[in-house]
Amino acid sequence: MADRQHVLVRHLISRPNPIEPQSVPQRHPLNGTPQLAKPHNPGLARILLDTDASNPGERPAKRRRSGDAKSLDLPKLPVRQGTKRLRIPPTLSGLHQPPPNAGLLPSMTTEQRVPIAEKAAAKLPSTPVEDTSAACNVSDVVEGASIVQEPVKTNKLKRNRWSDEETVCLLNGVARFTIGSWTKILNCSDYRFNGRTALDLKDRFRVCCPGDYHPTKVSRPDAHAAVRADDELATDRDDAASRSGSTIPKPRIELPEPVINQTFEKNKRRKRHGYSAKEDEAILKGFRKHGKAWAAMRADGDLCLEHRTATDLRDRMRTKYPEEYSKAGLASRPDIFPKPSKRGKDTDNHEAEIPTAELAAAEASNTIGIIAEKEGQAAQKQMSASLMHQTPLLPLDSVFWGAPFDEEDLDCEPVTLDRGILDWPGDSGKQSSFDNARASGIDPLVSLRLPEPTAAPISYSTSYGLPGSVLPSVASITAVPPSGMDDQFELPSLMIGALEMDGRAGGHFLGFDELLS
């Protein structure tokens, strides 16, 4: 019977997704997430895989929180304009648990960490990026995650020279995202850097293209044309420089013409202008006069604030006069909000911290979700991009990618828990995972922001439903069986009723009450 079921399922998953587009998207049985209306849209893979820089104006999705700044700069899913983000349930994996393909990964132990780095340094002395154009395969990702994000710096004074590949990435990134968009370039999955920071990118660009980077200079409206003209004239860049009267040094690098001859557009960010005491006074006066009508304040000729935008005025008021601002019933900007963590700087924020090796494992893993992150968007994008570069176990069309979702969902972000997430190393199974964890000084309930177990202890286990289910990782919360059966157990299928031969569900999804009964 089990064999027959297995064969049936294998048959089903090897076929195109039979679920027809529906006017009312089917909902995920657990988190209510609607599925894509066209899960087997043939253009999906192309769109998701599209790393073409043909849309230089695209704006990457904003990072919602700063927690991911300390995360790996993992490949991110390109975001299409005008579309909502794809939702993929983040999945937690036990920190002690190796991913399915852990053999691809370096050891997670600290003892071996340094030797690995040294080995990497020996292997890749100056060209850590082997192939900047090819899509990353799994091992690339793993290597990139473990090496690129851990700058090989056994000695702080050791210079980390820029490789040509990195420089090519940088210049292509600048051409794509404009000068100054260093973080975007750094975080773009199309480019790989050897443990660089955004400031490193800026510094390198300043060295490579000294004629293009003038942070304090008013942005040239004809910067594009000027650069082009330079390039056209510049059979010898020194000549061009001397003609323009500049002392711009010649770049010390030799790069392919298509790269070095790209035009680099300045980003549109305005120059910073500090607020004078007079302006502050006018803003305060304007606030008392116009209240939160910032546009009116700006238009008030008596205040001489026309050179600031309405938002500028609000921001300044919010910054300079927080008390007055809040007294007017407006919400002051929180005094303390998560600062972007500094690269390589350890923090006390263990809540969102995930070991590098674990993230590398997550990258390499072929499961849908690994990374646990309360602000799961970045992780989702990273995971998605990672998946795009890998040979999926299932055809893309068969994978539940989630669907566009609303921001409000973020507050109750469903987290998919991987198998045995709360087990602890050495857990004999006789003691609660929670107890073990707490005995080690770590409370998984706190870190996962889960409620205290009340009367009935809660165990988190994973049900994959049928083997090879099209839902790769469905988490459930189930009551632990009372009589010492604290080992995890597989849930019954979430579906009641048999599948139709065309793969459609003939039954109905179990509700939570039914699941728990």
Add this chain to the structure above:
DNA sequence: ATAGGGGTAACT
């Protein structure tokens, strides 16, 4: 148009 909640490049 504005509020709210940030992210981040530029500045110090």
Add this chain to the structure above:
DNA sequence: AGTTACCCCTAT
């Protein structure tokens, strides 16, 4: 490294 002016995005 810390601060903040500018910026962005979504919701209302």
